[in-house]
Amino acid sequence: MSGLESVLIVGTGLIGTSIALALREHGVTVHLADRDAASLRLARELGAGVEWDEGTRVDVAVIAIPPHAVAERLSALQKAGAARFYTDVASVKVLPLGRAAELGCDLTTYVAGHPLAGRERSGPAAARADLFLGRPWALCPTEETSADAVETLHGLVKLCGGEAVRIGAEEHDRAVAVVSHAPHVAASAVAARLADAPAAALGLAGPGVRDVTRIAASDPALWTGILSGNALPVAEVLEAVAADLAAAAASLRSAADPAAMASVTELLHRGVAGTGRIPGKHGGPPRAYSTVQVIIGDRPGELARLFKVAEAVGVNIEDVRLEHAPGLPLGAAELWVQPQAVPTLSEALREHGWHLP
C-alpha cells in the first residue's frame, strides 16, 4: 500500500519546511524534528507541523539535512523504527547511498531523492509550499528498494507538485554535474575576471555577461558543500570545459591560421547544439518562440498597459525580458510569444502607440 497520511521532516531548513508546507496543504499530518530549536520553533509557527514525539511512527521520514550527514541519520531512524519508508533531499546521491550501505541500513525502505528546487535564501522563513511546483524531483531507487517504497515516494513528490524523474544515483550525480554544478563554477570563473577588471571595462558590460554570471552571486559556503559532495563528476566536466577553453585560447594565439580558427568555430557550433537541448517551458525547446521587441518607459503601469493589449488580442506572452538603459528612463522589453502570434501582437502594440522597430 502507498497511503501517505503522516510524514516526519528531519531538518526544518528551506527544503524540509517547504515539503512540510506542501504536504500540509493536502491534509498530511506532518511531524517536525531539528536539532536547532529555533529553526524547529519557526517552522512550527509557520504552520509546517507539530514537533515530533520520538515514539510516533510515520509513513515517510524525509531527511532534509546536508549530504554528509544523511546516512548516519537514516541508520538511527531505522533503528528506532521511525517510519515505513525513508528518503532524503540532498543534491548528490552516490554519497548518501554508499554510506547507507556501509552502515548496514535497510535499503529496501530507502529511496534517495533530490528535488531540483531552491532559492537564493535559506532557512524555514524562506520556505514555500509551492517551491516544487512543476520542478523535476529525482528519485534514485536501487535494485534493493521495494516497489511499495518507490510508489509511496512517487505519491509524496506528486503531492508536493513536483515531477518525479527516476534515475540511477551515479547517472544523477553526473547529470547535475553537467547541468548545474560545473556551470556554476564556470560562471564563477568568468565573474572572477570581472572582479579584477578596470572599472571602465565594466562600463561596457551588457545583458550577455550578466546572464552568464548571474548564478555566481550565490553563497560560496553552500556551494562549496554541494561541490565537495559531487567532487569527481564535477571535476571531470570542469576538466573538459577547461581543456576546450585552453584550446580556444591557443587557437586564438594562432588566429592568422584559418585551421586554428576553424577549431574555435567548431566549439561555437557545439555550444549552439548544446543550448538547443535545454528543455524550455512545457519541455519544448525555448527557441520555438519568437520575440517581439518594444520600447517602454520607466513608470508604473507601463508594462500593465502592454500586457493588457496582448490580452485584448488573445496573445499569451510566454516570457518577458526587460533590458534597461543606464541613465535613461527608457528600456526595451523582449516579449516571447508563439511565432504565429507575432503579427497580431506587433500590430496591436503599434495601434496603441507603442514604439516597435
Add this chain to the structure above:
Amino acid sequence: MSGLESVLIVGTGLIGTSIALALREHGVTVHLADRDAASLRLARELGAGVEWDEGTRVDVAVIAIPPHAVAERLSALQKAGAARFYTDVASVKVLPLGRAAELGCDLTTYVAGHPLAGRERSGPAAARADLFLGRPWALCPTEETSADAVETLHGLVKLCGGEAVRIGAEEHDRAVAVVSHAPHVAASAVAARLADAPAAALGLAGPGVRDVTRIAASDPALWTGILSGNALPVAEVLEAVAADLAAAAASLRSAADPAAMASVTELLHRGVAGTGRIPGKHGGPPRAYSTVQVIIGDRPGELARLFKVAEAVGVNIEDVRLEHAPGLPLGAAELWVQPQAVPTLSEALREHGWHLP
C-alpha cells in the same frame, strides 16, 4: 564647428542602417553606400536614406563594415575627400586603428567607435532607430585626433541615443574581451558539454544553466570573426578562466583535503565579487533590488492583471523573470522592485488573490 547635417553610411547592415534610421529621425541627411545592391535597396526602402553620389561630401562618414576591411575603406574615402570626419563601428579597435596608421590615413579626422548594441538577427531588415538607446558607445580618439572630430562624433552618438564612453583602443579591446568575448566562449564551452550529455541529464536542467548558456546560441560565423579580430586579449582572459577551472577540478579531485576545497571557496568568493561589479539599470548595482515572488497561471491577461495591481499601489516593477514549469500550466514570476516597495506590493497582490510564499 561640430554641426551634423549630412552623414554617409558605408555598409547598410544592421548597425549601419540602424544609425541611418536614428539620424533620419533627427533630420540629418543620410547617404547610403553598400557594395551589395540588394542590401542598399532594402535600406533605402526602409527610409534609411538616399543612395550616395560619390561626388557628395558629408560631415561624417560612418564605416559600418567588418573590422578587417575598415582601414582600406577609410583610406579610399579620405583620398576621395568624402567627409570632414570619419568613424567606424567595429567591435574591435586596435586592428582598424593600427592598419589605418600603416596605410597613412589622416588620423586627425578619424574617431574609432563601437556602439555596444546588437541583435540576434542581422541585415538592414533587422535595423531599428532605437537600437542604441541608452547603450554604451565607445569612442577611441588618439592623440592625433582633432577636437572637432571628437566633438562631432559625440554629437552623432547623442543623436542616436547612445551614451558615449571615451576609452583608449587597447583598453577597449581588453574590456570587451573580459565583459563580452571571453564570456561568450565560456558559455559555448559549458553548452558544448550539454551537447554530449545523456537526455536524462537535460531533464534535470533548470533556469541556472539556461542563463549561463543563453548567448552560446548565437551565430558561430559572426562570432568567429569577432573573436579573431580581438584574438590576443580574448586568449589572455580564456587562459585565466581555463586555469581557474583546471585548478578547481584539481582541488575537487582532492576534495577530502580541506585546504584544497578552500581554494574552490576562494574562487566562488571572487565570482561573487565580480558579479557585484556589473552595473544594472541606471548604473546602480542590480542587487540593490528586492524580489517578490508570485505564482501565475498560463493564460492571457495573467501578467496584465498582476502589473495592474502594482500600478494601482504605485509600485514600479524594475524587472521581471518568469520561470515556467515543464508540463504544468503554472509558473513563478519574480518581480524586482525597490526594497521599500516589497510590503506594499506583496500585500496588494495577496489582497487580489495572488498566491505568494
